[in-house]
Amino acid sequence: MKPAPFDYVRPETLAQACELLADEDARAIAGGQTLVPMLAMRLARPNRLVDILRLPGLSGIRVDGDAIAIGATTRQAHALHDPLVAASVPLLARALPWVGHPPTRNRGTVGGSIANADPSAEIPLVAATLGAEIVLTTTDGEASMPADEFFIGPMLTSIMPGQCVSAVRFPVWTGERIGIGFHEINARKSDFAFVAAAAQVALDEDGRCRRLALGIGGVGDRPTAVDVSQLIGTELETKAITEAVTAATADLDAMNDLHASADYRRRVAIALGTRALSDAAAEARGEAARSALQ
Amino acid sequence: MKVELRVNGQTRTADVEPRKTLLDTLREDLRLTGAHVGCEHGVCGACTVLLDGEAARSCLIFAVQADGYDITTIEGLAPSPGELSVLQDAFCETHGLQCGYCTPGMILSAHTLLQRTLTPSREDILEAISGNICRCTGYGQIVEAVEVAAERLRQSNAPRAAQEAAK
Numbered sequence: 001m002k003p004a005p006f007d008y009v010r011p012e013t014l015a016q017a018c019e020l021l022a023d024e025d026a027r028a029i030a031g032g033q034t035l036v037p038m039l040a041m042r043l044a045r046p047n048r049l050v051d052i053l054r055l056p057g058l059s060g061i062r063v064d065g066d067a068i069a070i071g072a073t074t075r076q077a078h079a080l081h082d083p084l085v086a087a088s089v090p091l092l093a094r095a096l097p098w099v100g101h102p103p104t105r106n107r108g109t110v111g112g113s114i115a116n117a118d119p120s121a122e123i124p125l126v127a128a129t130l131g132a133e134i135v136l137t138t139t140d141g142e143a144s145m146p147a148d149e150f151f152i153g154p155m156l157t158s159i160m161p162g163q164c165v166s167a168v169r170f171p172v173w174t175g176e177r178i179g180i181g182f183h184e185i186n187a188r189k190s191d192f193a194f195v196a197a198a199a200q201v202a203l204d205e206d207g208r209c210r211r212l213a214l215g216i217g218g219v220g221d222r223p224t225a226v227d228v229s230q231l232i233g234t235e236l237e238t239k240a241i242t243e244a245v246t247a248a249t250a251d252l253d254a255m256n257d258l259h260a261s262a263d264y265r266r267r268v269a270i271a272l273g274t275r276a277l278s279d280a281a282a283e284a285r286g287e288a289a290r291s292a293l294q
Numbered sequence: 295m296k297v298e299l300r301v302n303g304q305t306r307t308a309d310v311e312p313r314k315t316l317l318d319t320l321r322e323d324l325r326l327t328g329a330h331v332g333c334e335h336g337v338c339g340a341c342t343v344l345l346d347g348e349a350a351r352s353c354l355i356f357a358v359q360a361d362g363y364d365i366t367t368i369e370g371l372a373p374s375p376g377e378l379s380v381l382q383d384a385f386c387e388t389h390g391l392q393c394g395y396c397t398p399g400m401i402l403s404a405h406t407l408l409q410r411t412l413t414p415s416r417e418d419i420l421e422a423i424s425g426n427i428c429r430c431t432g433y434g435q436i437v438e439a440v441e442v443a444a445e446r447l448r449q450s451n452a453p454r455a456a457q458e459a460a461k
Contacts, residue, residue, distance in 0.1 A: 102349060
């Protein structure tokens with residue numbers, strides 16, 4: 001399997017990169033861990049690759065107002081071991097070990113995973129769950145777009161020619177008693193998720209839910225935050241969680257493929273969504289999560 | 295395009311098409327055939343090399359992207375010609391290979407683990423080689439090889455008293 005021919009350019013600045021990316025047949029490449037397989041299988045055939053990996057200022061993790069901004073070319077392995085991510089966006093830290101393998105995380109970037117928008121990818125799932133903002137840079141400046149507008153289909157995003165994903169802003173939840181949960185089913189650890197569920201919960205002093213988020217990946221054509229807001233104000237009992245997740249996932253469009261049927265995906269989405277929320281609630285209460293039980 | 299690559303401590307040049315992977319460039323232009331061609335889309339790990347000491351797929355990086363990195367292939371792991379590294383030797387001793395196709399990748403992935411820690415747990419070892427597929431061994435003896443190598447590396451250069459204490 002060899003890619004079709006293309007030109008390769010490595011611009012010096014992000015502005016130059018955006019100019020080059022204005023050409024519809026050009027594609028940005030950073031870590032290449034998703035794009036190169038697509039090139040090898042000729043599912044992608046750009047005329048030109050614009051290498052943004054070494055652009056100054058595009059890599060790094062910093063506090064940005066009420067969010068943590070992760071530069072597009074920040075390596076997944078770097079984010080996985082970053083203390084700021086662990087402390088402020090623990091859901092991302094929990095999901096990152098599920099992203100590929102150590103050798104692909106050494107090359108793969110956070111922005112690349114977002115821009116490629118694989119429906120089963122974990123970083124887009126966390127972005128959708130938490131309502132992250134995708135920062136898009138053009139030659140005119142930068143603008144940001146909420147994750148649920150950015151992801152529009154399998155490997156499809158709202159990104160336009162001339163735009164480059166330059167960072168992802170993950171919102172930081174403030175206050176005490178915050179818990180997270182993450183579950184995934186796949187054929188082998190680190191392989192593509194058939195179904196993944198990510199949850200984050202915040203409790204008030206009386207142990208009632210004051211804020212929560214649940215996202216489901218791998219089921220439909222994009223990662224999706226589902227509406228379980230009916231649980232706000234409750235004590236997050238397992239029965240109520242199961243009912244809310246069942247209702248919230250009922251109208252998810254599930255994919256049917258060789259690995260898993262649509263029915264299986266829907267059923268597992270309910271189970272994993274319930275587990276992820278229950279784990280998050282237990283963690284927020286200070287109890288040991290039942291993750292280990294699987 | 296002309297590329298200048300730093301491979302196993304030497305600067306090498308090649309004239310390649312942009313679409314040529316580092317893997318094919320190593321094998322065809324630089325005659326380093328230790329990195330193996332498996333799936334060519336990042337699944338099997340047979341092509342693993344080290345970029346600045348970290349394991350990476352050489353089939354998922356084009357040679358034109360690879361300048362400036364310190365690239366290590368399996369050929370660069372042994373201390374000198376005709377010798378084996380402690381880890382390579384442990385693979386032989388425990389029969390951590392059968393057909394050998396996955397072995398260079400396995401060894402380089404495990405090598406990066408042992409660079410970080412000489413007391414890896416079984417889970418650490420499984421995680422380190424999780425991106426390398428072996429169809430012969432069932433992995434048991436590969437894990438054993440890494441454990442044996444870790445033990446030997448722990449004891450090398452350690453004073454006798456420390457070795458006794460560790461028993």
